[in-house]
Amino acid sequence: MSSRTTISRITAIGGLSTAVLLAATACGAGGPAATSGSATSTVNVLVEAGGHAELTGVAEQCKKDTGVSANFVELPYDGMFNRLSSEFSSGNVSFDVAALDSVWLPSFKDAVQPIDELFTDEAKKDIFPALVKEANVDGHFIGMPAWTNAEIILYRKDLFDDAKNKADFKAKYGYDLAAPTTWKQYQDISEFFTKDGMYGTDVKGGVETEWLAHVLQAGSPMVLDENNNVVIDNAAHKDALDFYTSLVKSAPPGAAQVDWAAAQNLFNQGKTAMTRFWAHAYRQIPKDSPVAGKVGAAPMIGGSAGVAGVPGPWYLSVPKATKNSDAAKKFIKCAYDHNDLGIESSLGLASRISAFEKYQDKAGYESFKPLIETLKGQATATRPATAKWQQIVDTALVPMLQKAVAGGDSATLLAAAKKQIQDLLK
Amino acid sequence: MSTAETPINDRFAAEAAASRPRHSGVVSAILATGTKSSGATAGAAPTRALPAEPVLLTPAASGTGRPRRRNHHAEGLEAGKRSTRILLWIVLAAAMVLYGFPFLYLLFTSFKTPIDTIAVPPTILPKEWTLENYANALGRNGVLASFINSVQTAVISTVLSLALAIPAAYGITRYKTPSGRVFIMAALVTRMVPPVAIGIPLASMMASAGLADTPIALSIAHTTISLPLSIWLMSSFFEAVPNDLEEAATVDGCSRLGALWRVVIPVVSGGIAVTAIFAFLASWNEFLFALLMTAIRSQTTPVVIANFQTQFGLDWGSMTALAAVYSIPVILLTLLLQRKIVAGMTLGAVKG
Incomplete structure (x- = not known):
């Protein structure tokens, strides 16, 4: 037999054996299966990739306190909704606890269990009012807030403290340069710093939340009123939109395409003097950023209705299909009891007022006071509780905003958006 | 074991795959010479000699005594072919850059520092090379x-x-x-x-x-x-x-x-x-x-x-x-x- 043939045979046998071995051992390398088939002291927790870090400390503590351990199923945000829809609709879930974005609660309200017993009076007092309201769908609490966020003002302290800037600003506008407390001041400061390749602020045409916060500040519910009537064309929405687009001249070009990531990059690169951004970003400024250590935080500014922000909470829920409800609820109770452990994570957020207050005076957590003030704001409200909210955002609100920041007529655009949303809700 | 005694599968598996034009029996004959009916075969295709390089009509190749006008024509033809080849190389290089650039950009980004990865405007090469991203990614x-x-x-x-x-x-x-x-x-x-x-x-x-x-x-x-x-x-x-x-x-x-x-x-x-x-x-x-x-x-x-x-x-x-x-x-x-x-x-x- 030629050596060539022998090699050929050995290769074939080797390849086949490898394939058979792989197939035979193809039970996965990641650990135990993610099935929710029986009652055990281990819970599978489905989380968005960014939320995993938030719950790691909680999971360790929970194991010590109750003996319930957690396996995390980590998924990217963009795919999580599809995965949840798929598993909830099949009635066969691979997780016992799911971390749900607040906008998904109305969509999945029938697939998750009530957890009313966890919402004691004491708990309700320690959770921001807007979150208590949002967690209650059709008379039952279906999700415990695990962490929350809101937009605050981040500004360049070094530029604001610069003597020349202070003098020049006062000479031009007649008052002292300081963190803005009114939208007029915000406009002036934005205009002042728009020079020499730098911009005063950003305008985000790619996301809707910031404009909606202005709507709340102007005293209107966002897009839908309490009876689900579309009110997007009322005066408050128009004023908010006109103010929003008025900042375009003090913002980097291409506002229609600017989203959260772009705005955060611009600020961290030192291209903008101020940004309205989610509070967690304060602690996530890279150490090698030109603005590291030079950033100040201020509460979101109020309008005629007072201070308002749109919270971005995530809720822990228990699917109806799990057979491990008891352990799942124990885990959620742990997450509430040790909520402050999330603050030590890379995301650095919590949902309980007491957890934020515990850290608010510590160095490095200067963003917490403005965050608490914004979340407690009298006009602060969560997004409308409709299962079609994400569709409304994607097909009506964002395209409308993009046209508005590109110079479109606000009244016309709002009227068109109203019709579109009405059609969606039919 | 002699060739004649080698099982047919061994012979054809090794020889046909290697595309060597030496076979015995009817199959070998077909593999070596092409088919009776359809001309070139798949097995024979790799054995075929590559088309010869085009013969250019240069003065040396064309010998002496050819008309001068023909030489001019040949030179023109050669120049035309050269410029076509250069053009093709340029198109090829452009296509390579077009398809290869995203991967190269990904590769360069993997060696950038966190602030460098989000630079506005973006840079192609890292300002400072680091393996930190690999440590973070593989340590996850x-x-x-x-x-x-x-x-x-x-x-x-x-x-x-x-x-x-x-x-x-x-x-x-x-x-x-x-x-x-x-x-x-x-x-x-x-x-x-x-x-x-x-x-x-x-x-x-x-x-x-x-x-x-x-x-x-x-x-x-x-x-x-x-x-x-x-x-x-x-x-x-x-x-x-x-x-x-x-x-x-x-x-x-x-x-x-x-x-x-x-x-x-x-x-x-x-x-x-x-x-x-x-x-x-x-x-x-x-x-x-x-x-x-x-x-x-x-x-x-x-x-x-x-x-x-x-x-x-x-x-x-x-x-x-x-x-x-x-x-x-x-x-x-x-x-x-x-x-x-x-x-x-x-x-x-x-x-x-």
């Missing part, structure tokens, strides 16, 4: 397990695709029945449906079958993507193998299956390699089914890479580092099978 929980899962899934899916596609394609091309023609068209239907439309039902079916969160379930799902393409590819390769070759093998004592195994498959081994690569790549890079069907135990690397993008930010550096590492096995596999792939690509391309 579950990355190694996801690599093992990706390999398992891709290998099982490739084996499944080939095991199903080879007999299917052979049957379709050899028997040429109306049902075969309908089948090969119907095989494309799964490619016409958006993956998300079959992903959710597939995930439910696998869960009902007790295969939730296993590489086997994901491999089966991936086979639905790669199988139609594999059948079509293998059909085109089998079409290029003349029936005479199999008839000759049966004359030499082979059964139909024996002829397929000992003669036809070695001849189309290049095509099998191409098909295997496509099936492997389809599974290796697949994201949606992996997202819907895997969790703790069988999550593959594409999902882990996507996890660097969260609602609260995007870790470009670590994401690109893991993507760069993940592309290494595929690059190595392609280089390893390069000769087979080229042979497979040209299989049946030359028809006499």
Whole structure:
């Protein structure tokens, strides 16, 4: 037999054996299966990739306190909704606890269990009012807030403290340069710093939340009123939109395409003097950023209705299909009891007022006071509780905003958006 | 063992695949000389000499005493060909840059510092080179397990695709029945449906079958993507193998299956390699089914890479580092099978 043939045979046998071995051992390398088939002291927790870090400390503590351990199923945000829809609709879930974005609660309200017993009076007092309201769908609490966020003002302290800037600003506008407390001041400061390749602020045409916060500040519910009537064309929405687009001249070009990531990059690169951004970003400024250590935080500014922000909470829920409800609820109770452990994570957020207050005076957590003030704001409200909210955002609100920041007529655009949303809700 | 005593499968597997023009018996004669009816054969194709370089009519080559006008014409022709070649090289270089740049950018980004990765305007080369992103990415929980899962899934899916596609394609091309023609068209239907439309039902079916969160379930799902393409590819390769070759093998004592195994498959081994690569790549890079069907135990690397993008930010550096590492096995596999792939690509391309 030629050596060539022998090699050929050995290769074939080797390849086949490898394939058979792989197939035979193809039970996965990641650990135990993610099935929710029986009652055990281990819970599978489905989380968005960014939320995993938030719950790691909680999971360790929970194991010590109750003996319930957690396996995390980590998924990217963009795919999580599809995965949840798929598993909830099949009635066969691979997780016992799911971390749900607040906008998904109305969509999945029938697939998750009530957890009313966890919402004691004491708990309700320690959770921001807007979150208590949002967690209650059709008379039952279906999700415990695990962490929350809101937009605050981040500004360049070094530029604001610069003597020349202070003098020049006062000479031009007649008052002292300081963190803005009114939208007029915000406009002036934005205009002042728009020079020499730098911009005063950003305008985000790619996301809707910031404009909606202005709507709340102007005293209107966002897009839908309490009876689900579309009110997007009322005066408050128009004023908010006109103010929003008025900042375009003090913002980097291409506002229609600017989203959260772009705005955060611009600020961290030192291209903008101020940004309205989610509070967690304060602690996530890279150490090698030109603005590291030079950033100040201020509460979101109020309008005629007072201070308002749109919270971005995530809720822990228990699917109806799990057979491990008891352990799942124990885990959620742990997450509430040790909520402050999330603050030590890379995301650095919590949902309980007491957890934020515990850290608010510590160095490095200067963003917490403005965050608490914004979340407690009298006009602060969560997004409308409709299962079609994400569709409304994607097909009506964002395209409308993009046209508005590109110079479109606000009244016309709002009227068109109203019709579109009405059609969606039919 | 002498050549005459060597089993027919050994001889043809080794010799036909190596494309050596020395065979004995009827099959060998056909392999060496081409077919009786259809001219050049698939087996003979690789043995064919490459077309000779065009002979240019330079003054030296054309000898003396040719008319001067002809020399001018030849010089013009040569200059024209040279400029065409330069133009082709430019187009080739531009195409390479166009296709290669995204990967190069990914590679460079993986060596950038965090602030460098989000520079406005973006820079191509890192200002400061660092391996920090690789340490972060590879140190993340579950990355190694996801690599093992990706390999398992891709290998099982490739084996499944080939095991199903080879007999299917052979049957379709050899028997040429109306049902075969309908089948090969119907095989494309799964490619016409958006993956998300079959992903959710597939995930439910696998869960009902007790295969939730296993590489086997994901491999089966991936086979639905790669199988139609594999059948079509293998059909085109089998079409290029003349029936005479199999008839000759049966004359030499082979059964139909024996002829397929000992003669036809070695001849189309290049095509099998191409098909295997496509099936492997389809599974290796697949994201949606992996997202819907895997969790703790069988999550593959594409999902882990996507996890660097969260609602609260995007870790470009670590994401690109893991993507760069993940592309290494595929690059190595392609280089390893390069000769087979080229042979497979040209299989049946030359028809006499």
